[in-house]
Amino acid sequence: MEKKLIKGAIYGFIIGLxxxxxxxxxxxxxxxxxxxxxxxxxxxxxxxxxxxxxxxxSSFAVVIGLGLVHLLQSKENGGESFLRGYVKSFVVTLVAIxxxxxxxxxxx
Numbered sequence: 001m002e003k004k005l006i007k008g009a010i011y012g013f014i015i016g017l018x019x020x021x022x023x024x025x026x027x028x029x030x031x032x033x034x035x036x037x038x039x040x041x042x043x044x045x046x047x048x049x050x051x052x053x054x055x056x057x058s059s060f061a062v063v064i065g066l067g068l069v070h071l072l073q074s075k076e077n078g079g080e081s082f083l084r085g086y087v088k089s090f091v092v093t094l095v096a097i098x099x100x101x102x103x104x105x106x107x108x
Contacts, residue, residue, distance in 0.1 A: 002089040008066040009059045009093050016058025020051040
């Protein structure tokens, strides 16, 4: 279970990062009046933080989704011992994500 959650977190982060790069714009458009508008280019740091926030949120969503799927599947098999394993796996994955995020923010 731990391997599935960690793999899901890593793949969710990578896919979220790719989607964020594709769909989050690095410019903002401000409309002043009917015919005038200003296009503002975001600073690189702000753009990177937007992308990382999206990637981390998608990673959390994947981990929670995998946990719920596994919880529903294990209810049929008697999920009493599953709860301990689930909590342990979730904590290990959360710690790995937090440490990874801390390392990334310190590098940049």
